[in-house]
Amino acid sequence: MTEPRTLIMGAVAYDPKVVTIWEGFKAWFAPAGLAFDYVLYSNYEAQVQAHLAGHLHVAWNSPLAWLQAERAAARRGRRAEAIAMRDTDRDLTSLILVRADSPIESVAQLSGKRVGVGASDSPQATLLPLLHLAEAGLEPHRDFQVVEHDALFGKHGDHIGGERDAARALVAGTVEAACVIDGNHLAFTREGTLPSNGVRVLAQTAKYDHCNFTVFDDAPASLVSRFRELLLSMSYDDPVVRPLLDLEGLKQWTVGRTEGYAALGRAIDRFGSIDAFLAQVG
Amino acid sequence: MPESAFVDLGDLPLGEGGHLLLKRALWQAGAGERVRVSGSASTLAVDLAPWCRQQGHELLELVTTEPGVSATIARGQALGARHRGAERAGHAVASRPDAVVDKPPERWGLAARGALVEAGTPRFGFTLDDKDAVWTDDASRLYAQAVAAQWDPATAIPWAEAPALPDAVEDAVVQLMTYLIENETAALILPARFIARLHPHFREVMQLLAVQAADEARHIEVFTRRALLLRSELGLSTAGGQASLATLLDEPDFALASFLLSVLGEGTFLSLLGFLREHAPDPVTEAVARLTARDEARHVAFGMAHLVRHAGRDPALLPRLAAAVERRHDALANTAGLNDEVSDALLLLAAGSFEPPALRQGHARVMTLVADMDAGRRQRLVRLGFPEAQAEQLSALHTRNFM
Ligand SMILES: [Fe+2]
Ligand SMILES: [Fe+2]
Secondary structure (H helix, E strand, C coil): CCEEEEEEEEECCCCCCHHHHHHHHHHHHHHHHCCCEEEECCCCHHHHHHHHCCCCEEEECCHHHHHHHHHHHHHHCCCCCEEEEEEEHCCEEEEEEEECCCCCHHHHHHCEEEEEEECCHHHHHHHHHHHHHCCCCCCCCCCCCEECCCCCCCCCCCCCHHHHHHHHHHCCCCEEEEEEHHHHHHHHHHCCCCCCCCEEEECCCEEEECCCEEEEEECHHHHHHHHHHHHHHHHCCCCCCCHHHHHHHCEEEEEECHHHHHHHHHHHHCCCCCCHHHHHHC | CCCCCEECCCCCCCCHHHHHHHHHHHHHHHCCCCEEEEEECCHHHHHHHHHHHHHEEEEEEECCCCCEEEEEEECCCCCCCCCCCCCCCCCCCCCCCCCCCCCCCCHHHCCCCCCCEEECCCCCCCCCCCCHHHCCCCCHHHHHHHHHHHHHHHHHHCCCCCCCCCHHHHHHHHHHEEEEHHHHHHHHHHHHHHHHHECCCCCCHHHHHHHHHHHHHHHHHHHEEEEEECCCCCCCCHHHHHHHHHHCCCCCHHHHHHHHHHHHHHHHHHHHHHHHCCCCCCCHHHHHHHHHHHHHHHHHHHHHHHHHHHHHCCHHHHHHHHHHHHHHHCCCCCCCCCCCCHHHHHHCCCCCCCCCHHHHHHHHHHHHHHHHHHHHHHHHHHCCCCHHHHHHHHHHCCCCCCC
8 A cells, every 4th residue: 555645633623722733733744844634523532433444644632532542443453552742741640629628538538429520531530530539449429429510522521611610619519529630720729710728639640641642553654753753853942833832732742652541441441431432433 | 969949939839829939940040950849838749740741840859748848840941942032122212222123024023122022923014114214213202292292172272262253254164174174084094004004113103103193183173173163064075175185095105105294285284274373263263273283293393304314315215205296296187176165265264354455465365375385395395305496396296285
C-alpha cells in the first residue's frame, strides 16, 4: 500500500477554540514539509470508530478514548500506540473535596452521603475518584449516592462545566463531597467558585496521565514519524506556536507513555464503563 | 551548589494570591534556578503540582511539614518566553531621541508607544505609517491646548439672549447656519477617516485628530441650535456646495486632504467666521462664530505644522499640493460654487437692512471678506514654501464654496 500524502488527525470539538488550534498547527506544519489536515468529531466514541474504520491516521484522544481504542484494536488483533502527549497530561491527580466545616474526616465517613462528580464519562472528575473510593471499600451507588453533573456527554469531561457544577453543588450543600481534577481546585479558588478556606481535601488519587495522540499499527509510518518529530520540536519561545500552545494548555509536547492509564483501566473494568461501546464496535 | 531562593507563603493559599509570591521568587531566581517554598495553607500540597505543571516548572520535591508543606521547584523555560524576542516600540515621551520612529512596523499594532511588544502580534493594516507624512513635534502641544480649550455649548453661549430679528435677517442667519453645518460635517468625517488608518505609534497626532473631530461635532451642534432658535426649519443645501465637499472627502492622501481641508478650507473659514462675528445680528450668532473660529485656528495650525515639516523633507510635496488644487478646481469647474442664498445672506448680514446705502456697504464688506480670504490663503501658501506668484495663482483656484 502506498503511503497517503496527507496526515489526517481526528479531534473532538469540545470547544470552538479547537478549530483555531488545529488550523494554526496545520499552517505551522505546512512550511515544515508536513501535509496535515484534521477532522472534528462531536464525541470520542465516533472518533474512535472512525479511527478503527481507517478514516483518520492519528487521533487526539482522551484517556478513556485511548482505552476504547486500545481495547477495540486488541479485539481485532491490532495494536494501538500513544505517540505523544502534552507536558500537562502527565502526573495529574484528582481530589475529593468536602466543605471545610464538614464533620467528614475520612473516606469511610462518606458512606450514605451524596458525592458530586462530573460527566459520567469523565476520567478525572468521575471514574478515577470513584475508583479511589471503591478501592477504599466504598462501592459507588451502593454505599453512597453518586450525583452526576453532566456537561456534554461523549466529550469525556473535556469541558470544565461539569466539574464546576459539582464544586458549586458542594458549596451550596446539595452534595457532601465533590470530585475535581487538582488543577481545577486551583482554578476554582482563583475564580471564586470555591470560597476562601471553604473546602478541605478529603482524599487525593494516585497520579495518572491524560490525553495522547493515538495511532494504530497500520498508520502511515513516515508521516506519523514526521508529525511526532515536529510536535516535539515546537518551542514555547516561538511566537507563532506560543498562542496555540497556550490555547491547547501546554508548554512542551513530550513523548507518549501508557503506564499512566492503569488506574483508569481498573475503573472501567470495575464499572463496566465501556463494555457497551466495545460490544457495539465488535 | 548555591543556596536556592526561599519564599514563605504563610497561610496564604496559592489560589488566593500566593502564586504571585511564588512567581516573583522564580522570576528573580533566573532561568534553571531552584526556589524553595513553604506554607501552611491546607490546600498548598495539592495546588503546587498543578500550578507547576501549568506554568511549565518542575516540582522537584514536596515534603509535608506539620503544619503545611515545603517544596523545591526548578524554574522552567516558559517563564519569560513572552519577553524573549519582544521589541521596544519607541518611547512614550515624544521628545526623547528615537521615541517616534520613521516607519513603525505593522507588528507594533495597537501597543502603546514605548511598550515592550511580544513577538507574534496580529497585523492591523494601519496604512498611514510614514512619519514624514503625518508627524509634527507640535502635535503634543496642540493636543494639550485643544483639550484645555474645550467649551461647553450649554454654558459658553448666551442662548437666552437672542432677540427677535427682522424676518429676512433671521432667514439669512438660518441659511448661513445650514451651509456651515454641512461644511462642519465634512470637516468631522475627514479626520475621523484618517484616524482609522493612522498608525497608533503617532499617538499625539491620533489624539489631536480625535479632538479635532470632537470640535467639529460641537460646531455642528451649535450651528444647528442657532438655526433652530427661532425657526423650525433649516435652509437650503445646494448640489454645488456638496459637490465641492465631495471632492474633499474623495481625497485619499493624508497630506493632500489635510492641505485642502485645513490649510485652504479651514483657513478660509477663519476669515468667514471672523466676518460673521463682526457682523452678527445677535449675541448668540456672535458667540458661536467666535468660539468655533478659536477651534478652527488650531485645526489650521496643525495642518500647517505637519505640512511645513513634510515639505521640508520631501521636495516632491509642493508640486503634488499644487496639482491637487488644480485637479480640484477642474473637477469643480462646472459646478455653481457658493450658492446665491449663502452669498446673499452674507451681504444682508453685513448690510444690516435693505436700505440701498446699507446694501452698498454690505457689498463692499463682502468684497473685503473675499480679499481677506485670499490674502490669508496666499500667506499660508508662502509659509509652506510656494513662491509668491504661485501662491497667488493657487489661491485664486481655491473652491468658490470656501471650504
Ligand atoms: Fe469646525
Ligand atoms: Fe475644523
